[in-house]
Structure formats: C-alpha cells, structure tokens
Amino acid sequence: MGIHKTKIAPSLLAADFGNLQHDVELVNQSVADWHHIDIMDGVFVPNISYGMPVVKAIAEYATKPLDVHLMIVDPDRYIKTFADLGASVLTVHYEACTHLHRTLQEIKAAGMQAGVALNPHTNINVLEDTINDIDLVLIMSVNPGFGGQSFIERSYAKIRDLKALIQDRRAHTLIEVDGGVSTENAKALTEAGVDVLVAGSFVFKSEDPGSTIRELKEIAG
Ligand code: DX5
Ligand code: ZN
Numbered sequence: 001m002g003i004h005k006t007k008i009a010p011s012l013l014a015a016d017f018g019n020l021q022h023d024v025e026l027v028n029q030s031v032a033d034w035h036h037i038d039i040m041d042g043v044f045v046p047n048i049s050y051g052m053p054v055v056k057a058i059a060e061y062a063t064k065p066l067d068v069h070l071m072i073v074d075p076d077r078y079i080k081t082f083a084d085l086g087a088s089v090l091t092v093h094y095e096a097c098t099h100l101h102r103t104l105q106e107i108k109a110a111g112m113q114a115g116v117a118l119n120p121h122t123n124i125n126v127l128e129d130t131i132n133d134i135d136l137v138l139i140m141s142v143n144p145g146f147g148g149q150s151f152i153e154r155s156y157a158k159i160r161d162l163k164a165l166i167q168d169r170r171a172h173t174l175i176e177v178d179g180g181v182s183t184e185n186a187k188a189l190t191e192a193g194v195d196v197l198v199a200g201s202f203v204f205k206s207e208d209p210g211s212t213i214r215e216l217k218e219i220a221g
Contacts, residue, residue, distance in 0.1 A: 006190050006220035007033035008213055009067050009176070011200035012058065013049060014147045020054070023204065024061040030213040034067040034089070036178070036198045041072035044096050045145035052081060059086040067196075069117060069178065071144045072096065076103055083110035091115030091138050091176075094122055104133045115176070119144065120152050124162045131171045136196070137162055142179030147200040151180030156192045163193030183212075186220045194220075 010032050015023035027035055037055060042048040049071075059066060065088035070078070075092040076099075082090050090112045097103050100116065107114040116127065117138035127137065139158055142149035159175060166173045176196035177189055186197055197220055199213075206212040 004031075004217050004221060006186075006194065006217065007174075007196040008217050008220070009034040009036035009196055009198045010203045010209070010213060011036040011038060011147065011178070011198050013038045014200035014204035016204070017050075020057060021061050023209075024058055026209055027213075028061070028063040030210045031217050032064065032213045034065045034196070035062045036200075037066055037068045037087075039068065039070050039072060040145060044073045044093065045071045047145040052085065055082075055085050065089065067091070067115075067176075067198075069115075069138065069198075070096075071117075076106065079103075079106050079110050083112055087112055089113040089115050089136060091117050091136065093117045093119065093144075094126060095119055101130055101133065104130065108135075117144070117178070118158075120154070124158055124165060127162075128165065131165055131169050131173060134171070134173050136174040136176055138176040138178055138198075139194075140179055141177050141181070144179075148205075149180055151182075151185055156188065159189065159192040159194055181216075183215050183219050186216050190220045 040047050040049040067089045068087040069091045090107045104114040113135035115136035141151050141155040174195040177194045178198035181197050181199040182202040203209045203212050
C-alpha cells in the first residue's frame with residue numbers, strides 16, 4: 001500500500017442513476033478521497049446533468065467530502081445553496097465569472113474551499129492575480145459537458161505551468177485534473193504536479209469500480 005498523497009475523486013456523472021445510492025456507497029467503501037459532483041445547466045455547457053434534489057440525495061449517503069464542479073453561468077446565485085447541501089469544495093469556471101475575486105471570497109465566507117476551473121482554451125496566466133486566493137484549480141483536460149471523451153495532451157504543459165505559478169507565489173493551491181483520466185495517464189499527471197485526479201467513466205464503466213479506484217490511487221502515488 002504505502003503512503004499515497006494523490007487524492008482520487010470519482011465523478012458520479014458516470015454512475016448508474018437508477019442505483020445512485022449503490023454507487024455512492026461504493027465510493028464510500030473505496031480508497032477514494034472525494035465524491036466529484038458535476039452540475040451542468042445546458043447554457044454554460046451543451047448538456048444538463050442533475051440538480052439540487054439529486055445532490056441532496058447524494059449528500060444523504062456520502063461519507064466523504066463533496067467536491068462540486070459547477071458548469072453553470074452566473075454561479076454566484078447558488079453559492080449558499082451548495083453550502084447548505086454540504087459541499088466541501090465549490091469550483092466555478094473562470095469563463096463564467098465576471099467578478100472572480102468576489103466569487104472566491106463568497107465561497108470561502110460560506111465555509112467552503114474555493115475552486116476555479118479552466119476550460120482547455122484558457123491559459124493559466126489568467127489566474128496570476130488570484131492564485132493566492134484559490135484553494136484548488138481544476139484543469140479541464142476535455143471540453144466540459146460530457147464524460148467519456150479523450151484526454152487533451154496539451155493539459156500536461158498547463159499543469160506544469162500552473163505548478164510553477166503556485167510555487168513562485170508560495171500559494172497552497174491544489175491542482176485537480178478532470179476529463180479522460182485513467183491508469184494510462186495517472187502517473188504522468190501526478191509527475192506534472194496534479195494533487196487530485198477526477199475519473200468518471202474509467203471508474204464506473206469498469207468491471208470492479210472499487211479496485212479501479214485502488215489501482216488509480218496506487219499508480220498515482
Ligand atoms: C465533464 C465532467 C467530468 C466528467 C469526467 O464535463 O466535468 O467530471 O465526469 O468524465 P470522464 O472521466 O469519463 O472523462
Ligand atoms: Zn467535473
């Protein structure tokens with residue numbers, strides 16, 4: 001086993017929605033660290049996932065921190081709602097925030113860790129003026145909206161650049177990567193600087209999701 005420092009956050013987007021309690025409990029019983037919850041509004045991304053009543057149901061069964069990824073326009077409207085639902089990490093998209101600095105302060109004031117997600121087309125240099133206010137940066141390694149897409153190779157360079165920025169500013173920001181993550185790229189991603197791996201279809205479409213989570217954790221180190 002050894003000591004693993006990389007966190008694994010299985011994305012429930014790829015779970016069986018007819019048996020959500022089963023899949024949440026599977027994550028509870030695994031070596032996963034967080035439950036990754038994807039909220040899509042059909043406006044910021046061309047897909048709609050699930051909303052508050054489903055998050056409430058997940059929260060009732062989940063025993064690990066809820067890592068909520070908002071792919072919605074004007075996320076400020078729902079900061080308090082997600083705090084009340086029990087989110088530990090609330091991540092908003094850089095591209096959806098006109099006043100990102102204010103949004104970050106509001107997320108933290110509501111008692112959550114503040115995350116910022118970057119689409120594949122967004123350079124990490126847009127975070128130069130806020131990096132010390134950000135608890136987590138989520139690098140999208142696919143275009144957000146759907147599970148099961150292939151990993152964009154350029155993401156490694158972004159992760160390395162982001163790691164350099166975090167070290168340069170002596171920030172404590174975690175780096176999370178989301179999209180197309182598997183045992184094929186887990187090691188290279190942590191070597192590039194990733195702290196949290198999100199994996200959806202690779203985990204839930206596998207024969208034995210519990211052992212797939214364990215494999216990811218062991219390979220990532
Ligand atoms: C995509 C979501 C991801 C998604 C990842 O917009 O943010 O969390 O579930 O799915 P996979 O791991 O299948 O690429
Ligand atoms: Zn996500």
